[in-house]
Amino acid sequence: MVKSKLRSRARKQANDVTVQTEPQPSAVSDVIVQTEPQPSAVSDVTVQTEPQPPADSDTTVLREALRTVTTFDAPSALGEDQLTALLQSLPRLEELTVRVPSFGTGRWLRLLPTSLRTLYVAGPEVTEPRWPGRYGSGLSVSLQGVAADTISHLATELGSRITLLVTDAQVTTIPSQLRGAIIRVEPDTVILPAGVRDSELTELRISRETVERLSVTAADLPRLRGQLPEGLQRLNVRGPEVTKPRWPERCPSDGLSVSLQVVTADTISHLADLGRTFELLEIYDCHDLTAGSLEPLTRCPELERLTLSGGVPDTVSLEPLTRCPELEYLTLSGGVPDAVLDSLSGCPGLWRLKLGDRQRPAETAFTAAAVTRLVKSCRELCVLYLHCTADTTRAVLTALKKADLGRDSDGRPRTIYLRVPGELFRQLKSQEGGGVRVWEWND
Incomplete structure (x- = not known):
């Protein structure tokens, strides 16, 4: 005074x-x-x-002031050592902005106080920051324009503290430490953890056109009934051990396409009960398939394209597929015994059939006789893709040329377009004839 x-x-x-x-x-x-x-x-x-007062009291005042800071915007020129030292003085920090592309080692992350709720890391080119919002009582993180290894640093240093991660970097693999976090990949992809809260599902539903790709666990699929965003185009349903979502192909009509990845067969029933029609379904490594587990597909009136990958045992009948009137495209990858092909007899709308495994052609188990029987019974079948041994491919070509393929629904003599890998195409092209044309399989 x-x-x-x-x-x-x-x-x-x-x-x-x-x-x-x-x-x-x-x-x-x-x-x-x-x-x-x-x-x-x-x-x-x-x-x-x-x-x-004594001169050193200025430092004391500064220290006490820093202890009360809850929001901090780190200068862009701040180095990792400087930030590391600063974080040790901010025990009550709740929001932190770091405007650098990436700190090399990520060791500064381990010093973030337990009070921190929001972390925003932006690269030098970012001009419109997107904050992540908050989810749960853990840490919400937003990454924009930073190096790809930042995600691995986050997973290693912060682990289960993260409940929400928003990033513009493509996430192909979910780090094991982040399996409990919601991952939003800008601008249109969401990967949900197991046991996500109902509030997040409600928010997801009202997201409408903003979410086009969604990955969920098979255990949570029944909870999504009536909750899928209107603009959703691709849905991945994964088993508990899957860390790399396998997105289905996109439907040509922009309708909904679905992939099931290492799930139990009853997941198909839950999928049919979602209340949303889908046109494309890919099933990968579902080892307990039965005719009964495929039965729910008959309640999917718009199903046009189906992929069964990983082989189909001869004990599994595909007869339910013959009661899917819109099914036109079918892929059976892996071993496909004669009994499986015979169970498809008379599939009414089947137009294109892919058989075999491009990586392991020798594992296919069907014979030329079974393929010929199926072609003759499926009157709309026009394009047949084969990935099998050279001897089986030649045998199929010979058998189809000799068979009476009849006429199509328009009364014209049928033509079968046999598509084979490039190395076989050059050998077999000159042998086509008798209603069979040989094309190269190049997709």
Whole structure:
């Protein structure tokens, strides 16, 4: 506190001024300040100040101020060592912005206080920051324009603390430490963890056109009934051990396509009960398929394209597929025994059939006789893709040329387009004929 006392001297000469510049011995806190003479009556002004604290108290005040900071925007020029040192002084920090492309080692991440709820890391080119929002009581993180290894640093250093990750980098594999987090890949992809809260499902539903790709666990699929975003185009349903979602192909009509990845067969029933029609379904490595587990597909009136990958045992009948009137495209990848092909007899709308495994052609188990029987019974079948041994391919070509393929639904003689890998195409092209044309399989 500053105390001022005005002391006037009534003298005849107004311009006489007495000035003292040194502190008085009796009171070191009193300071007398000289003032310029005034044109009229001039007074001496004595200013009194409080005793000055020691110089190192400035550091103490700064430290105490930092301890109360909850939001901090780190300067773009701040290095990792500087940020690491600073974070040790911010124990109550709740929001942190770091405007750098990436800190090399990521060791600064381990110093983030447990109070932190939002972390935003942006690269140097970012001009419109997108904050992640918050989910749950954990840490929400947004990454924009940063190096791809930042995600692995986050997973390693923060692990299960993260409940929401928003990033513009493509996420192909889910780090094991982030399996409990919602991952939003900008601009249109969401990967949900197991046991996601109902509030997040509600938010997902009202997202409408903003979410086009969605990955969920098979255990949570029944909870999505009536909750799928209107603009959703691709849905991945994964088993508990899957870390790399396999997105289905996109439907040519922009309808919904679905992939089931290492799930149990009853997942198909839950899928049919979602309340949403889908046109394309890909099933990968579902090893407990039965005719009964395929039965729900007959309740999917718009199913046009189906892929069964990983082989179909000869104990599994595909007869339910013959009651899917819109099914036109069927892919059976892996081993396909004769009994499986025979169970497809008379599939009414089947137009294109892919058989075999491009990586392991020798594992296919069907014979030329079974293929010929199927072609003759499926009157709309026009294009047949084969990935099998060269000997089986030649045998199929010969058998189809000899067979009476009949006429199509328009009454014209049928033509079968046999598509084979490039190395076989060059050998077999000259042998086509009798209603069979040989094309190269190049997709």
